[in-house]
Each structure stands twice: as structure tokens, then as C-alpha cells.
Amino acid sequence: MTNSVNEVLDAELLFVIGSNTTEAHPIIGNKMKQAVRNGTKLIVVDPRTTELATMADLHLPLRSGSDAALINGLMHIILREGWEDREYIETRTEGFEAVEELVKKYTPEVVSAITDLPEEDLFEAAKLYASHRKAGIFYTLGITEHTSGTSNVMNLANLALITGHVGIESAGINPLRGQNNVQGACDMGALPDVYPGYQKVTDPASIARFSEAWGVPVSDKLGLRIPEMLDAAVAGDMKVMYVMGEDPVLTDPDANHVKKAFESMEFVVVQEIFMSETAKLADVVLPAACYAEKEGTFTASERRVQRVRKAVNPPGQAKQDWEIIVAIAEKMGAEGFDFLNSEEVFEEMRSLTPQYAGMTYDRLENERGLQWPCPTLTHPGTKYLHKGVFPRGKATMVPVEYKGPAEHVCDEYPILLITGRKLGHYNVTTRYSALLDSINPFEEAEINPREAEALELVEHDTIRVTSRRGSIVTRVQITDRVKPGSMFMTFHYRESPVNELTQSAFDPITLTGEYKVSAVKIEKVEWKDEQYEDEIHRFKRLELLTH
Amino acid sequence: MIRITIDGIPLELEKPINLLEAAKLVGINIPNLCYSPELTPYGGCRLCLVEIEGRRMPVASCSRLAEDGMVVRTNTPQIREIRRELLNLLISNHPMDCLTCEKVGTCDLQRLCYEYGVTTPSYPYDPPDIPLDDQNPIMVRDQSKCIKCGKCVRVCREIQVSNVLEHVGRGFSSTVTTAGDRPISRDFCRMCGQCVAICPTGALTNKEFAGYRPWELKKVRTTCPFCGTGCTFDLNVDVKNNRVVGVTACEDAPINGTQLCVKGRFHTDFISSEERLTTPLIKKDGEFVPASWNEAINLIATRFGEIKAKHGANAFSGLSSARCTNEDNYTFQKFMRAVIGTNNVDHCART
Ligand code: SF4
Ligand code: SF4
Numbered sequence: 060m061t062n063s064v065n066e067v068l069d070a071e072l073l074f075v076i077g078s079n080t081t082e083a084h085p086i087i088g089n090k091m092k093q094a095v096r097n098g099t100k101l102i103v104v105d106p107r108t109t110e111l112a113t114m115a116d117l118h119l120p121l122r123s124g125s126d127a128a129l130i131n132g133l134m135h136i137i138l139r140e141g142w143e144d145r146e147y148i149e150t151r152t153e154g155f156e157a158v159e160e161l162v163k164k165y166t167p168e169v170v171s172a173i174t175d176l177p178e179e180d181l182f183e184a185a186k187l188y189a190s191h192r193k194a195g196i197f198y199t200l201g202i203t204e205h206t207s208g209t210s211n212v213m214n215l216a217n218l219a220l221i222t223g224h225v226g227i228e229s230a231g232i233n234p235l236r237g238q239n240n241v242q243g244a245c246d247m248g249a250l251p252d253v254y255p256g257y258q259k260v261t262d263p264a265s266i267a268r269f270s271e272a273w274g275v276p277v278s279d280k281l282g283l284r285i286p287e288m289l290d291a292a293v294a295g296d297m298k299v300m301y302v303m304g305e306d307p308v309l310t311d312p313d314a315n316h317v318k319k320a321f322e323s324m325e326f327v328v329v330q331e332i333f334m335s336e337t338a339k340l341a342d343v344v345l346p347a348a349c350y351a352e353k354e355g356t357f358t359a360s361e362r363r364v365q366r367v368r369k370a371v372n373p374p375g376q377a378k379q380d381w382e383i384i385v386a387i388a389e390k391m392g393a394e395g396f397d398f399l400n401s402e403e404v405f406e407e408m409r410s411l412t413p414q415y416a417g418m419t420y421d422r423l424e425n426e427r428g429l430q431w432p433c434p435t436l437t438h439p440g441t442k443y444l445h446k447g448v449f450p451r452g453k454a455t456m457v458p459v460e461y462k463g464p465a466e467h468v469c470d471e472y473p474i475l476l477i478t479g480r481k482l483g484h485y486n487v488t489t490r491y492s493a494l495l496d497s498i499n500p501f502e503e504a505e506i507n508p509r510e511a512e513a514l515e516l517v518e519h520d521t522i523r524v525t526s527r528r529g530s531i532v533t534r535v536q537i538t539d540r541v542k543p544g545s546m547f548m549t550f551h552y553r554e555s556p557v558n559e560l561t562q563s564a565f566d567p568i569t570l571t572g573e574y575k576v577s578a579v580k581i582e583k584v585e586w587k588d589e590q591y592e593d594e595i596h597r598f599k600r601l602e603l604l605t606h
Numbered sequence: 607m608i609r610i611t612i613d614g615i616p617l618e619l620e621k622p623i624n625l626l627e628a629a630k631l632v633g634i635n636i637p638n639l640c641y642s643p644e645l646t647p648y649g650g651c652r653l654c655l656v657e658i659e660g661r662r663m664p665v666a667s668c669s670r671l672a673e674d675g676m677v678v679r680t681n682t683p684q685i686r687e688i689r690r691e692l693l694n695l696l697i698s699n700h701p702m703d704c705l706t707c708e709k710v711g712t713c714d715l716q717r718l719c720y721e722y723g724v725t726t727p728s729y730p731y732d733p734p735d736i737p738l739d740d741q742n743p744i745m746v747r748d749q750s751k752c753i754k755c756g757k758c759v760r761v762c763r764e765i766q767v768s769n770v771l772e773h774v775g776r777g778f779s780s781t782v783t784t785a786g787d788r789p790i791s792r793d794f795c796r797m798c799g800q801c802v803a804i805c806p807t808g809a810l811t812n813k814e815f816a817g818y819r820p821w822e823l824k825k826v827r828t829t830c831p832f833c834g835t836g837c838t839f840d841l842n843v844d845v846k847n848n849r850v851v852g853v854t855a856c857e858d859a860p861i862n863g864t865q866l867c868v869k870g871r872f873h874t875d876f877i878s879s880e881e882r883l884t885t886p887l888i889k890k891d892g893e894f895v896p897a898s899w900n901e902a903i904n905l906i907a908t909r910f911g912e913i914k915a916k917h918g919a920n921a922f923s924g925l926s927s928a929r930c931t932n933e934d935n936y937t938f939q940k941f942m943r944a945v946i947g948t949n950n951v952d953h954c955a956r957t
Contacts, residue, residue: 244926248935251951427860
């Protein structure tokens with residue numbers, strides 16, 4: 060996030076696009092609702108009628124996957140009406156002309172036809188956003204998980220830049236991070252192209268820095284991203300995968316392809332807290348400590364680094380993840396892994412990561428976390444980014460063309476499947492909480508009353524959902540939160556593994572899976588408990604209800 | 607600039623704040639049961655009454671803004687007598703089962719009665735006939751212990767913005783309950799537990815803490831593992847049994863303050879789940895067999911060595927984790943880059 064969570068409360072306008080914030084980031088969602096209660100304006104762009112959408116001044120239920128056209132259309136209107144911030148564009152950005160040129164053809168008529176939104180609403184949204192200074196953009200999975208995901212993010216930046224909304228309080232461009240430490244994992248260089256602190260692996264200066272610090276030569280070759288790793292595995296070129304704390308078989312799109320990749324590898328090691336779907340395919344499974352058994356730090360979406368503290372001992376022989384890695388490294392004869400505790404790891408990390416250089420465990424303790432960039436021991440951390448100047452001088456705008464989703468509905472697969480999160484669950488871990496699981500014990504795919512009627516379905520009936528890639532069974536919930544012709548499912552349930560249906564068409568830049576849009580067909584089937592439900596969880600739930 | 611005096615202590619204020627907050631600034635905590643700095647003042651419990659010089663009647667300090675020149679007294683014998691009488695009225699209408707009440711030790715009513723020496727109710731108690739509402743996983747609602755302070759109503763309306771709870775009726779027979787007096791259910795409640803956390807008595811209690819006394823639990827401050835918001839809270843630990851019992855919020859959390867969602871507040875039973883992995887496992891003939899750390903690490907180091915020698919470093923890939931700590935992620939990518947020698951490292955949710 061360029062800005063901080065609590066700045067939401069002082070915003071004049073919130074522009075929420077592709078984020079079901081009250082379900083996926085409940086406390087940020089609460090703050091948005093509190094702000095709206097106190098008069099902040101709200102625009103929600105989402106094909107579903109989410110809780111926030113019901114409170115919005117303007118809800119734009121666009122056709123799924125048409126975000127780029129919508130944003131271009133808004134810029135078209137803003138420029139046509141002269142609502143842009145000329146001075147900001149001239150002093151702080153470059154590349155404006157190309158954007159201006161491209162959006163010329165995105166007239167309200169054209170955009171209305173692509174997005175299925177009335178022209179008046181487009182005009183109103185452009186006006187609201189451009190006319191409020193403290194106007195923040197918020198987005199999450201919805202907008203990045205399309206084949207045009209990264210370009211969507213760049214396009215939101217274009218919109219924010221032409222209106223001068225970056226570098227001021229309660230505004231900015233704010234990606235809400237899905238998992239608790241996505242921000243930190245990226246900051247730490249758990250990415251194929253960068254070292255910690257986003258230092259490029261191909262840059263001679265960073266190569267020199269890290270090979271010297273670590274005392275070994277390092278590769279100057281860009282690494283593979285997950286989908287490329289999996290493709291390489293299927294092709295027989297990838298022999299080993301070492302997985303720490305992720306479950307790609309359940310959470311990555313096109314699960315059958317992922318499974319095949321794992322089965323093709325020679326040696327797979329999975330470090331986990333539970334026997335995950337991925338762990339089942341491993342050669343060696345190592346028991347890891349969970350967050351309540353660890354010392355360390357997480358980095359929140361607002362770039363705030365905060366302490367994680369050990370409350371209990373891990374079960375059995377489980378160990379902290381970094382300790383397990385150290386054991387393997389040392390067995391392989393590596394040097395530079397003699398960390399005595401997590402603080403020593405943090406100290407080495409900050410010596411190599413400029414954004415974190417001024418942070419210590421003591422400071423994090425005494426100052427209730429610190430927001431990066433925090434380059435020196437006396438720096439107070441950074442509440443919002445890009446005040447006055449961008450890191451590279453001027454912000455570059457790149458025009459983004461609308462391309463349309465990779466998969467369309469057709470006669471055979473007439474329904475558009477959208478996937479996302481549910482309030483009570485977080486990926487898969489929360490399913491192991493008997494308490495949380497009892498609140499949302501099974502998938503309830505949302506379908507529109509029109510489809511329900513056509514198939515003679517009532518609440519909690521069972522349907523089979525089939526795409527070009529797979530077929531699964533789920534119970535349904537009938538609601539007009541979803542539009543006719545579309546349906547919604549989450550990826551929390553291994554009994555209804557929705558990623559067997561989703562496609563692996565990838566965003567060419569970040570390769571984020573296109574979870575959002577898949578064409579499916581549905582049919583009614585009979586519910587058979589023993590066949591579809593996960594035995595262990597059902598057992599636990601019964602226990603919970605009877606005691 | 608607003609100049610006031612509270613119990614003889616002079617105080618200067620930039621802007622008009624309520625007298626209860628002003629008193630806090632000079633270290634005076636005015637007793638109350640219905641006030642919270644995050645919520646609209648309600649002035650219902652009357653315990654925060656103070657005397658203002660020149661005014662005949664005491665006023666509720668939570669709902670009165672400081673004005674220049676005010677001289678305020680918070681703790682005169684008359685005020686203490688009124689508070690005692692108010693507390694007496696409250697406990698006269700309250701089941702006095704403190705010995706077994708789940709709220710013992712964190713109950714504000716109990717604490718204030720102790721402070722004011724209110725020991726026995728002077729009026730007879732007529733127990734109401736309202737069944738317990740406990741058919742949900744998170745809370746027990748015992749309306750007989752409700753003092754109608756309305757904190758839960760306001761927290762649900764103003765902080766959770768869900769409007770699940772409301773005051774019904776007036777006067778002695780009024781209640782605080784759900785619309786239509788239905789039992790709490792996920793159909794209309796977000797299960798965030800904020801009402802439970804703010805309730806000053808045993809009317810709303812957290813099921814996870816049932817059977818534990820608060821002084822037996824150790825609090826450990828940490829960060830929520832469930833989404834990128836970054837809420838911080840205290841894990842409450844039963845040290846003897848190495849078990850996290852539940853979660854309490856902490857006011858000074860920089861992002862969330864006292865707010866938590868259903869996941870943050872009610873997830874902790876997964877930590878001690880029976881299904882946690884407890885030992886290394888090595889697959890032999892398609893079946894996992896428990897192994898020692900030594901065996902497992904030896905096997906991994908050997909296999910990694912062999913495969914690297916045969917196919918090179920780029921036949922390796924590593925999936926790091928957006929669920930793990932920065933320290934875990936740093937060590938992981940260092941291992942892939944410095945020990946294996948490849949940049950093939952990524953993590954799952956690139957969002
Ligand atoms: S649990 Fe949350 S949503 Fe439900 S009644 Fe309490 S405050 Fe309201
Ligand atoms: S308490 Fe809820 S909103 Fe806060 S970090 Fe945890 S899951 Fe996210």
C-alpha cells in the first residue's frame with residue numbers, strides 16, 4: 060500500500076475495485092464502513108453485490124474481466140472534461156502522452172458496451188474520483204488475478220497519477236495483500252528476479268553485494284516463476300521442489316496440471332504444519348512450527364513490520380521453518396547459516412535490505428512496528444509513500460489496452476465462475492480450527508435465482524460444476540449477490556477443490572493465475588455425505604455440536 | 607485554549623474533549639460502565655457523574671465537554687454516595703453468582719463494587735426467565751447479567767457496522783438483544799466477537815475462555831496470521847498445558863486497536879489440533895513412515911547433493927511462503943541462492 064490503513068478513516072472518497080474487503084480484509088473493511096458512516100463517499104467496482112457494494116454511493120457491477128476498459132474509460136472522461144491535474148502530470152510523471160493517446164478511443168459508448176455499465180455511471184465515477192483530493196484506490200485479488208492483472212495495476216496507477224492522487228495522505232494506490240505476509244515474502248526476495256529489498260538478481264552491483272555477503276558465487280540468471288517451474292517439471296527438466304508452508308495443489312489454478320508436475324519430479328520436500336494436499340505428494344515431509352510457536356516478524360500490507368512471538372512450544376518434534384533450512388544447509392556443508400536465533404537472521408537481513416536497514420527487534424518492540432522504508436536507526440519509518448518525489452524521479456505511465464478475458468462462456472459452458480475468499484476462512488489453515496470450521500463447514504457456491512430456478516435447486520442442494528479442466532461437487536446458496544449467468548466459489552475446501560476448474564492462463568508479467576474467470580456448466584446431483592465430505596472435518600464438527 | 611481544574615489539578619486543552627477523557631490526562635480514572643473512547647458516549651450508567659462548581663446537579667462526565675474555566679470534582683463524598691447507590695441498584699437486579707461466573711476477574715461491575723465497598727444488594731432480586739443463548743460457536747449470552755450499558759449495541763453499530771444488537775423496550779423491563787430476539791447465528795452476525803470483548807459483565811462471554819480464570823493465563827503479544835491487514839493481539843496461554851486458549855485484543859495495536867475479525871479472534875484451536883504434523887515423515891513404497899530428524903535431514907542433503915551433481919542447480923525450485931515469517935523467507939531464499947545456486951524461488955500467492 061502506498062498509504063496506511065488508518066488513513067481510510069480520513070479519506071473523502073474510497074475507490075474499491077475488485078476487493079471484497081469486508082470478507083477478505085475484515086478490519087480494513089470495518090474501517091471503510093466506519094468512514095462511510097461518517098460521510099466518506101464510496102465507489103465499488105465488483106461484478107458481485109458485496110457488502111460494501113450495498114453501502115456504496117456508486118456500485119459498478121462491471122462484466123468480469125473488463126477492468127482495463129473501465130479504467131481507460133474513466134481516464135477518457137477525466138481528460139475530456141479537463142479534470143486532470145496538469146501540474147502534477149508535468150512535474151511528477153512521464154509517459155502521459157501515450158496514455159492520453161490510447162484512451163481517446165475509450166469513449167463512454169465503447170466502454171459501456173464492453174463493461175455493461177451505463178454511461179451515466181461512468182461519468183459519475185470519473186467525476187467523484189477526480190473531484191476529491193483524498194481519494195484512495197483499493198484493490199486485491201480481484202484485479203490482479205486476471206490475465207491482464209499487472210496491466211490492470213499499472214492502469215490504476217495511470218488513473219491515480221493523472222489526477223494527482225499519489226503522494227498525499229488518505230489517497231494513493233493500495234493493494235490489500237491476501238496472505239498475512241505476502242508483503243514480507245516479496246520484501247525478503249522470495250521471488251525469482253530479486254534479492255531482499257527488490258535488488259535485481261541480474262544487476263552486477265547486487266550480485267557483487269550478495270556474493271560477498273554470503274561468501275559464495277551467486278547466479279546471475281533470472282529464476283523461474285511458479286507456473287514456469289511447474290511446466291518445466293511436466294517437461295522433465297525440473298527435478299526437485301522444496302516447498303515451505305504452501306499448498307499449490309489446492310490453491311493454484313488448474314490443480315490437475317499442478318499434481319502432474321509434482322508427480323513428475325524426482326524429489327519433493329514439503330515443510331508444513333498439516334498434511335496438505337501438496338505434502339501428500341512429497342517424498343519427505345517435515346513438521347514445522349506454526350506462527351504461535353515462532354519468534355520473528357510479519358510485514359503487513361501497509362509495509363508495517365511487526366513482531367511474531369512464541370506463545371507455546373511446537374507439537375512433538377516440529378521446528379521453526381528457518382531452523383529446518385539451517386539444518387539442511389549445514390548438513391550440505393554450507394557456511395553462513397550459524398544463526399542462533401531469529402533475531403540474528405533479522406540482523407543479517409537488514410544489513411542487506413536498505414528498506415529495513417534501520418529496524419531492530421528492540422525498535423519494533425518499542426515503536427509498535429515500523430513501516431518501511433526505514434533506512435537508518437533514527438528514521439521513524441514511512442507512513443505514506445512518494446511524498447514530494449518518486450524513487451526514480453518521475454513516475455512512468457504505461458498505456459494499457461483492453462484485451463478481454465482468456466476464456467469466454469459458450470453454449471457448452473454457459474456460466475462464468477468467479478472465485479475468491481470467505482470471511483470465516485483463510486486459505487486452508489482455518490479449516491483445522493473446529494470452531495471456525497463449524498461456522499462455515501462446507502462450500503456454499505453462490506448462484507443466481509435464475510439458474511436455481513432453471514435447475515430446480517433449493518438452498519444447500521448439491522450441484523456438479525464442470526469446466527474444460529475438471530469437475531467438482533458443491534452445495535449451493537441462492538442469492539442475487541451474483542448476476543444471472545455467473546456463480547461464485549471459494550478455494551477453502553478440499554472437498555470442493557475449485558482450482559480443478561480454474562485455468563492457468565497467466566498474466567504475462569506476474570504470472571498470477573487467472574482464478575477469476577472460468578467458463579463452467581452446472582447440473583443438479585444427489586448429495587452423498589460419505590462421498591463428498593471430508594471425513595475428518597465432519598467428524599470434528601459433530602463432536603463440536605454435541606458437546 | 608481551554609483551562610480547567612480537575613480535583614484541584616489545573617489542565618490546558620487544545621480542543622474541547624469530554625471531562626472523562628480530560629481527567630485521564632491528569633491520571634484520574636472516573637469510574638464508568640458504559641463508556642468507551644471508541645464509541646459515541648451514551649451516559650446510561652451515570653457512574654461517571656462529577657460535580658461542576660456553580661452547577662446544582664452533578665453531570666455525566668462522558669457526555670459533557672470541557673469549557674474554559676470549569677472547576678470539576680470527581681470524587682466528593684456526595685458523588686461517592688451516589689455511585690454506591692447506583693451500584694447497589696445494579697447488583698440488586700443481578701444474579702450474585704460471582705463464584706462461578708466466567709467473567710470473574712475481568713468483570714467491571716465486580717471491580718467497581720469492590721472499590722466502592724458494595725457487598726450485598728439492599729433490594730430483593732427477582733430473576734428473569736430468559737434462556738441462555740449458547741447455540742453458536744463463539745459466545746454465551748446470559749441476559750440476566752446484562753446491565754443495559756449498550757456497549758455491545760454501539761460496538762456492533764459503530765465499529766463492526768453490522769447492527770445486529772439493539773435496545774428493546776424501556777425502563778426496568780428493557781433488554782438488549784438481537785432483532786426479533788433470535789439466538790446469535792452466522793445468518794446475521796459476523797461472529798467478530800467485539801460485543802463479547804467489550805461487555806463489562808458476564809452477560810456476553812467468550813466460549814473459548816470457559817473454564818479458565820484470567821489470572822491463570824499468560825498474554826503473549828503477536829501478529830495475526832490470516833490476512834495482510836496486520837492486526838496485532840494477545841494470545842492467552844495456559845502455560846501448564848502448553849495450550850493457546852484464545853485471543854484478547856490490545857488497545858495499543860497500531861493498525862487495528864481493539865478491533866478483530868472472526869478469524870483473528872477465534873482461530874486458536876487450530877494450533878493444538880490433533881492433526882498437526884509432529885515428526886518427519888519419509889515416503890517408503892508409497893506410504894509415509896515416521897523418521898528421526900537425523901534420518902530425514904541426511905536423506906535430503908544426500909538427495910539434493912546427488913541431483914545437483916547430476917542435473918545442476920537449475921533443476922531445483924523452491925516455494926517459499928507468504929504465511930511464514932520474514933526470517934523464514936530470508937533464510938529460504940538464501941538457501942536456494944547460496945547453497946543450491948539458483949534463483950528458482952517464488953511463493954504462491956503473488957498478490
Ligand atoms: S459478534 Fe460482532 S457482528 Fe455479531 S453481534 Fe457481536 S459485534 Fe455484532
Ligand atoms: S484479525 Fe482479521 S482482519 Fe485482522 S489480520 Fe487477522 S484476519 Fe485480518
